[in-house]
Structures are given as structure tokens and as C-alpha cells.
Amino acid sequence: MGTEGIDIFTAEAREAREAATREGRELAETERVVAGAEAATPQEALARTREGEDIAARALPGSRDPMIINLGPQHPSTHGVLRLITELDGEIVRDVHPVIGYLHTGIEKQCENKTFWQAITLVTRMDYLSPFFNIHAYTASVEKLLGLEVPERAKWLRVMISELNRITSHLVWLGTSGLELGAITVFFYTYRERDRALDLFEMISGERMNNRYFQVGGCADDVPPGFLGLLKRFVDEMPSRVDEYEGMLSANPIWIERTRGVGVLPADELIDLGITGPALRAAGVDLDLRKARPYSGYEHFDFTVPVGGNGDAYDRYLIRLREIRESTRIIQQCLDGLPEGPHIADDRKVVLPPRPELATSMEALIHHFKLVTEGFRVPEGEAYTAVESPRGEIGCYVVADGGPKPVRVHMRDASFVNLQALRPMAKDAYLADLIAMIGSLDNVMGGVDR
Amino acid sequence: MVDEPIWLLVVKTVLLVFLVITFFAYMSLFERKLIGRAQARYGPNRVGPWGYLQPLADVMKLIFKEDFVPQGANRWLFQLAPVMSLVTAITALALIPFGDPVNILGQDVNLVGIDVSIGLLIVFALSGMGFYGLILGGWASGNKYSLLGSARTAAQLVSYEVAMGLSVVGVVLISQSLSLMDIVHKQQETVWYIVCQPIGFAIFVITAVAETNRTPFDLPESESELVAGYMTEYGGLKFAMYLMSEYINMIVVSAIGATLFLGGFAGPWLPGWIWLIIKVLAMLFIFIWLRATLPRLRYDQLMRLGWKVLLPLATVNLIVTAIVIGIFFQN
Numbered sequence: 001m002g003t004e005g006i007d008i009f010t011a012e013a014r015e016a017r018e019a020a021t022r023e024g025r026e027l028a029e030t031e032r033v034v035a036g037a038e039a040a041t042p043q044e045a046l047a048r049t050r051e052g053e054d055i056a057a058r059a060l061p062g063s064r065d066p067m068i069i070n071l072g073p074q075h076p077s078t079h080g081v082l083r084l085i086t087e088l089d090g091e092i093v094r095d096v097h098p099v100i101g102y103l104h105t106g107i108e109k110q111c112e113n114k115t116f117w118q119a120i121t122l123v124t125r126m127d128y129l130s131p132f133f134n135i136h137a138y139t140a141s142v143e144k145l146l147g148l149e150v151p152e153r154a155k156w157l158r159v160m161i162s163e164l165n166r167i168t169s170h171l172v173w174l175g176t177s178g179l180e181l182g183a184i185t186v187f188f189y190t191y192r193e194r195d196r197a198l199d200l201f202e203m204i205s206g207e208r209m210n211n212r213y214f215q216v217g218g219c220a221d222d223v224p225p226g227f228l229g230l231l232k233r234f235v236d237e238m239p240s241r242v243d244e245y246e247g248m249l250s251a252n253p254i255w256i257e258r259t260r261g262v263g264v265l266p267a268d269e270l271i272d273l274g275i276t277g278p279a280l281r282a283a284g285v286d287l288d289l290r291k292a293r294p295y296s297g298y299e300h301f302d303f304t305v306p307v308g309g310n311g312d313a314y315d316r317y318l319i320r321l322r323e324i325r326e327s328t329r330i331i332q333q334c335l336d337g338l339p340e341g342p343h344i345a346d347d348r349k350v351v352l353p354p355r356p357e358l359a360t361s362m363e364a365l366i367h368h369f370k371l372v373t374e375g376f377r378v379p380e381g382e383a384y385t386a387v388e389s390p391r392g393e394i395g396c397y398v399v400a401d402g403g404p405k406p407v408r409v410h411m412r413d414a415s416f417v418n419l420q421a422l423r424p425m426a427k428d429a430y431l432a433d434l435i436a437m438i439g440s441l442d443n444v445m446g447g448v449d450r
Numbered sequence: 451m452v453d454e455p456i457w458l459l460v461v462k463t464v465l466l467v468f469l470v471i472t473f474f475a476y477m478s479l480f481e482r483k484l485i486g487r488a489q490a491r492y493g494p495n496r497v498g499p500w501g502y503l504q505p506l507a508d509v510m511k512l513i514f515k516e517d518f519v520p521q522g523a524n525r526w527l528f529q530l531a532p533v534m535s536l537v538t539a540i541t542a543l544a545l546i547p548f549g550d551p552v553n554i555l556g557q558d559v560n561l562v563g564i565d566v567s568i569g570l571l572i573v574f575a576l577s578g579m580g581f582y583g584l585i586l587g588g589w590a591s592g593n594k595y596s597l598l599g600s601a602r603t604a605a606q607l608v609s610y611e612v613a614m615g616l617s618v619v620g621v622v623l624i625s626q627s628l629s630l631m632d633i634v635h636k637q638q639e640t641v642w643y644i645v646c647q648p649i650g651f652a653i654f655v656i657t658a659v660a661e662t663n664r665t666p667f668d669l670p671e672s673e674s675e676l677v678a679g680y681m682t683e684y685g686g687l688k689f690a691m692y693l694m695s696e697y698i699n700m701i702v703v704s705a706i707g708a709t710l711f712l713g714g715f716a717g718p719w720l721p722g723w724i725w726l727i728i729k730v731l732a733m734l735f736i737f738i739w740l741r742a743t744l745p746r747l748r749y750d751q752l753m754r755l756g757w758k759v760l761l762p763l764a765t766v767n768l769i770v771t772a773i774v775i776g777i778f779f780q781n
Contacts, residue, residue: 076677257751
């Protein structure tokens with residue numbers, strides 16, 4: 001850590017403190033975190049976040065000093081590089097201060113230096129477990145700005161691949177949160193299936209992760225021969241695999257003990273915090289963008305949105321497993337009714353011309369050259385489109401000024417918003433439950449930091 | 451018991467320590483292969499034929515690691531703690547009877563390190579002392595994860611040692627002896643005590659898992675919360691010592707369980723020590739199977755299970771045993 005960094009942050013902290021005293025209020029949450037984020041040790045960080053507060057007034061009579069422990073950024077179960085400054089009283093968590101930014105890659109800023117179609121590659125790398133949802137939100141926003149209609153087959157392909165991605169994302173979640181609670185075996189089972197799904201991704205997009213398959217106007221390519229058969233075999237088998245996971249965990253008394261009643265927040269508080277996805281649906285709120293605001297032809301599909309009742313980690317677990325089953329149903333329907341037609345829109349100003357045409361058509365060659373070197377121009381305006389990712393609402397806000405590069409690309413990432421729920425949840429919980437809560441929220445740090 | 455010259459005792463000791471360390475090494479391989487099978491993969495299969503030289507490779511790796519003591523650590527205790535754990539674990543082996551005395555090349559040899567009249571008590575004392583190794587190691591590391599790990603160890607020791615002690619008192623009541631050799635002989639005359647003490651055996655197995663810090667009771671080293679608990683700061687050979695003491699403790703506790711409840715070295719056709727090893731392996735299989743299957747308990751749930759379920763159950767079991775023996779088998 002360079003000294004400059006510290007200086008900037010102390011300066012910022014000082015400014016925040018001065019503003020707070022001037023206005024006669026306590027430091028706001030974000031100001032405290034900013035003040036503490038770059039500190040060298042957790043004690044220092046906490047001391048800084050607490051400056052301006054009267055510590056003696058906070059302390060209850062007879063209470064002990066908490067032990068401050070620094071979970072992360074390098075820790076086996078903080079899902080990558082989440083740092084949690086945790087105040088512990090014995091085994092009880094008195095408070096946690098999540099510190100993020102350790103995986104910050106500046107993707108949103110980099111997008112401004114790329115053309116619209118180059119930025120797709122960057123967007124996939126945000127939430128690396130759900131790349132298809134990231135591009136889906138981004139391309140849908142760009143298509144909205146362009147007023148481009150996506151062909152029916154492309155929509156269905158997008159739904160099909162997105163749902164497959166939902167399955168792989170939930171599989172990673174299930175495996176890792178099993179590991180966190182000590183159930184090591186389920187991890188290997190879920191990764192066995194995930195690997196087959198990644199093979200399918202590789203087949204269709206050439207990449208196992210960070211797949212750049214969706215394109216502005218549709219999908220980059222049609223399905224390769226043999227793909228649909230393999231996918232069918234995968235989704236036919238998947239429900240029995242989910243039975244296998246359920247057999248290991250759903251009725252396991254220790255698993256139930258560890259997850260029942262853990263990380264409960266009332267539904268209205270979750271809504272206030274902006275939580276979406278399985279974490280919200282577990283608390284009984286029936287909000288799924290695929291149903292609430294159908295996009296990409298989701299209205300044609302017959303599926304249910306699982307909703308829980310208690311809002312604890314066990315409900316979230318059940319809901320994600322049922323979502324895997326629902327996703328297989330959606331994929332089945334895609335396979336049964338996949339419409340014929342082009343896989344991408346036929347707008348030569350935006351979409352690359354088909355490869356064979358380049359050899360015969362001068363016009364196609366010019367279009368190709370212009371698109372690759374300069375990119376397409378997007379009319380001035382701004383657009384926000386949201387899709388239902390495995391973690392909740394992923395929305396992409398794109399601002400265009402008429403040029404070939406976006407002025408601003410911003411992601412409303414579900415992991416980032418859902419992480420807010422951790423602090424109210426974790427108060428006065430056991431340390432082991434804190435780990436279960438991080439797992440049950442399913443944050444992906446790539447998406448949080450972007 | 452036959453009298454033995456001192457040199458024989460020394461030879462026996464060296465041989466036993468050598469054998470148990472080899473057994474430990476192959477047990478870790480056994481565990482990894484077995485868990486691999488449970489998890490739809492192969493386990494180690496690269497070093498040597500079918501991976502059977504994997505333990506050697508692991509040992510070589512650990513030997514060449516840097517012998518590191520962290521800055522905030524209490525140097526002396528930090529180095530002493532793993533030794534304590536290991537020494538007590540190995541010492542307990544001396545009390546396990548492997549068979550009746552045999553004659554090897556004209557020399558009578560006891561197939562037990564030492565058979566004393568309070569054998570069972572010594573085993574418990576040693577396992578209690580072994581925990582100090584974990585507690586001190588965690589405390590001396592100067593790391594908060596380690597400290598939490600050793601606090602958990604201490605709590606777990608207290609909760610489960612009691613229930614475990616009570617679960618074996620039934621056996622002592624029936625056999626009227628604390629000597630492990632006598633207990634085995636009594637079982638040879640009557641039946642294996644698992645028949646008359648099924649609840650005692652069940653409690654013993656559960657508490658044994660807790661005593662050896664194995665899943666689902668591996669809270670002292672729960673990797674997802676405490677990184678590695680009390681051994682977070684340990685590396686190289688000192689880490690190997692902890693690992694060794696954990697596995698040797700498993701072997702010891704399995705051997706004690708086999709001796710107390712499963713007839714020890716008693717069995718037809720085969721020599722006694724083979725029977726003991728078969729029984730020990732069967733117990734170890736249960737340990738490994740549990741690890742592949744179950745998630746970890748939470749701290750308060752562990753305490754609740756220990757104090758509110760196992761302890762009353764063990765007490766009732768003991769009282770019923772005592773009454774039955776008092777009424778029907780007074781002589």
C-alpha cells in the first residue's frame with residue numbers, strides 16, 4: 001500500500017469528519033467505511049471509522065471490549081476478496097464492517113474507451129459466474145438505444161443459454177456454501193455437473209467462462225451441430241442430480257440446524273435495502289423480473305417462481321434448488337419449440353455481415369471493415385434494462401452520445417446491493433452463522449467491485 | 451504378563467513408534483482415497499503405483515518446508531505444543547493390548563507396551579493432556595484465529611470428556627477392572643460388551659469423533675471460519691506433528707473402542723493383532739465416512755449436544771447398568 005493512498009483516504013476521512021461536525025451529525029455509514037477502508041490494521045480501521053463517535057457512550061455498563069478480527073480479504077470463505085472487519089464477543093459477532101474494492105478492475109470505466117461491441121467482452125468479466133446475464137443486460141440496453149429488434153430465434157437462444165448459466169451459477173453456489181458449512185462432498189457433485197455445462201458453453205461460444213456469445217442484435221452464432229442433443233441429455237439428467245444433492249442436504253439434521261433461522265431479515269427491510277433475487281424471494285416476496293417484466297420472450301414459457309416463507313438460509317437453499325429444476329423446464333421448452341430463422345438481426349449498420357459474403361460482396365467487406373475498425377454509432381440517449389440473474393436484478397445503464405463509444409456503462413449488480421443485507425443480518429449472530437450468511441447471499445466479488 | 455528384559459522394552463517401543471507412524475501415513479492415504487471415492491473422484495494416484503507412495507512425497511515436502519515461528523508468538527510454547535500433542539498421542543498406544551504373550555525365538559514377549567491396573571484411566575489422562583498441546587499451540591501463536599480455535603478446543607474437551615468417561619464406566623462396571631488386558635479377557639469369556647452396552651458404544655463413538663476434532667465436530671480447526679483454527683500459524687514439520695497427533699489419536703481412540711466394546715484382539719482363526727487391526731480399521735472407516743457425509747455443527751449446537759443430550763444419556767446408561775449389575779450379578 002503506497003503512502004499516497006493513505007493520505008488521500010485520511011484526507012477524505014478528515015473532510016467527512018469536518019463536514020459532519022459542521023452539520024452537527026454523526027458520520028454517515030459510507031463515510032465511515034471510506035475512512036476506514038485503507039487503514040493498515042483492522043484496529044486502525046475501526047478506530048478511524050469510530051472517530052467522531054463517543055465510544056464511551058456506546059459501551060453498555062459491564063460490557064467487554066470486543067475482539068476485532070479481520071476476516072479476509074484472504075480467507076477461505078469470503079467468496080473471493082471480501083474483507084469483513086468483525087467485532088467479536090467470544091463467538092458472537094457484535095458488528096461487521098464489510099470492506100470492498102479488492103477486486104476492483106475499473107471495467108465500467110474501461111468500457112468508455114471501447115466501442116459498443118468491444119465493451120461486451122469487458123462486461124462478461126464483471127460477475128464471472130453469470131457472464132450471459134451481464135451481456136444480456138448490456139446488449140438489451142444498447143439494442144433499446146438503437147431501436148433494434150432481436151429475431152425470435154435469438155431470443156429463444158438467449159433464454160436457453162441464460163437458464164443454463166443460471167444452473168451453473170447455482171451449482172457453484174451450492175457447492176461452495178456446502179464447503180463453508182463443512183459438507184465437502186456436495187461440492188464435488190455440483191462441480192461434476194457444472195463441468196458438463198461448461199463443456200456446452202465451450203461448444204457454443206468457444207469459451208468456458210466469460211463467454212462472449214450474445215451480440216448486439218442477437219447471438220454471435222447459431223448453435224453448432226450436436227449441441228441441442230447434448231443439452232437435452234444434460235437437462236434430462238439434471239433433475240435426478242438435484243435429487244442427489246437434496247438427498248445429501250435437505251433432510252440432513254445438521255444442515256437444517258446450521259441453516260434454519262440463520263440470516264433472517266423481514267421482507268420490508270429487505271425491500272428497503274434493495275435486495276433482489278433468491279434472497280428476497282426466500283422472504284416471501286414474489287419478485288422475479290422474468291415474470292414481473294418479461295423480457296426476451298419469457299412470457300412464452302411456462303415456469304413457476306419459487307417463493308419461501310421464513311427468509312432464512314435454508315429457504316434460500318431450497319429456492320435455489322427449485323430454480324435449478326425450473327430452469328431445466330425452461331430449457332426443455334426452448335428445445336421443444338426453438339423457432340427457425342436468423343440468429344441475429346439483419347442490420348448491416350450494426351451486425352457483422354456473414355463471413356462467406358465477404359469474399360463476394362464489396363459492400364459486405366466495407367461494412368465489415370467499418371464495424372471492426374470504428375464500430376457502430378448509437379444515437380444519443382440513455383437506456384436501462386434489467387434482467388433476472390441468479391443473484392437478482394442485474395441492470396445495465398448505458399449512455400450514448402451518438403458516437404461509437406459509450407459515454408457511460410453502469411451496472412446495477414445484484415451482488416453489490418445484496419451485500420448490504422449482511423451487516424443487519426450478522427448482528428449478534430454466531431461467527432459460524434456469519435459464514436453461512438455470506439454463503440446464502442451468494443455474492444460474487446467480481447460483480448461487487450467491477 | 452511375563453517379565454521382560456529392558457532391551458526388549460526398548461525394541462518394542464521403537465518398533466511400535468515406527469509402525470504407528472507408518473500406519474498414520476497410510477491411513478491418511480486410505481482416507482484420501484476413500485473420500486475421493488465418496489466424492490466421485492479418484493484420490494491420490496500419481497506417486498508410485500496407484501498412488502501408494504503419496505505419503506512419502508507428503509513427508510518429504512513437509513520436511514523441506516521452512517521452520518517458521520511468527521513474530522507475535524511465544525517462541526518456546528509455540529515449539530513445545532505440537533510435541534506435547536504428539537508425545538501424548540503416541541504414549542497412549544503403549545496401553546493398547548495387541549494379544550496374549552507369545553514366544554518369539556525363545557523369548558516371551560508381551561504384545562502390549564505396559565499393562566497396568568489403571569490402564570483406562572491413564573489413557574484418558576493422556577488424551578486430556580494431549581488437548582493442552584492444541585490449546586497452548588493456539589494460544590502461543592499470537593493469532594486470533596488460533597486463539598478462537600484453542601478456546602473452542604478447551605470448551606469441546608470439557609464437554610465431551612465427561613460424556614466419554616461416563617460411557618465407558620459401564621464397561622468397567624461389567625468387567626470389574628480398569629486394565630485393558632483384563633477387559634479383553636473378560637470379553638473372551640463372556641460376550642463383546644457392545645452387546646450389553648449398545649448405548650454406551652454409541653455415545654463413545656460420538657464423543658470419540660468430538661475428541662479427535664473430526665467432522666462434524668471439527669470446530670477447533672474449522673477451515674471456513676477460523677482458517678485452520680489452532681494450527682493456522684503452523685507449517686512444515688510442526689504442522690505435520692499436529693496432523694500426526696490427530697490421526698494417531700484417531701487410531702488410539704479406535705483401538706480403545708475396539709478393546710472396550712468389540713472384544714479387542716479376541717477373534718477366531720486369525721492372530722489377535724490382525725483382529726485388532728481389522729476392528730480399528732472398521733472404526734476408522736466410520737470416522738472417514740462421517741467426514742465425507744456431514745456438515746459441521748455450530749459451536750452452541752455442539753455444546754447443546756454434549757451437555758443436554760449425551761451427558762444425561764450416558765448418566766442414565768450408567769445408572770441402569772449399575773442397577774442391573776447390582777441386582778443380577780452381585781458376585
